[in-house]
Ligand code: FES
């Protein structure tokens with residue numbers, strides 16, 4: 001059995017059953033290890049990816065349901081302001097939760113480039129961070145929003 005997927009803008013053909021969890025296809029077939037397994041029960045958010053722009057728990061989504069759709073993983077964020085902002089804020093300790101959080105933050109900024117603190121909190125609600133770096137994570141998303149072209153003037157207002 002095989003699947004045709006579009007991952008981070010590239011067409012990918014993988015030998016996997018359609019019922020295989022998307023997380024397993026990404027990590028084991030495509031060697032995209034940035035997306036992480038936490039609970040496997042849609043309760044921690046460490047496996048979050050975007051499918052057609054919407055956050056999806058990759059641990060629970062069958063890969064076959066994503067055929068022909070646009071899948072984005074944390075590896076696609078190398079040049080995104082979120083990456084620099086999370087580094088600048090040191091928004092993590094162990095970092096295990098961050099790849100999923102970054103993807104939910106990306107989805108938020110794509111639809112709401114300058115979110116309020118409440119909107120950021122709501123967007124990140126599905127995610128657990130056991131290290132307790134939530135306040136730095138929230139600041140990092142705000143910093144990334146301020147770094148988006150039309151929001152550059154907001155960075156000074158945050159400090
Ligand atoms: S591993 Fe998917 S939500 Fe926890």
Ligand code: FES
Nearest residue numbers: 093095129130131
């Ligand atoms: S930084 Fe360790 S779980 Fe979030």
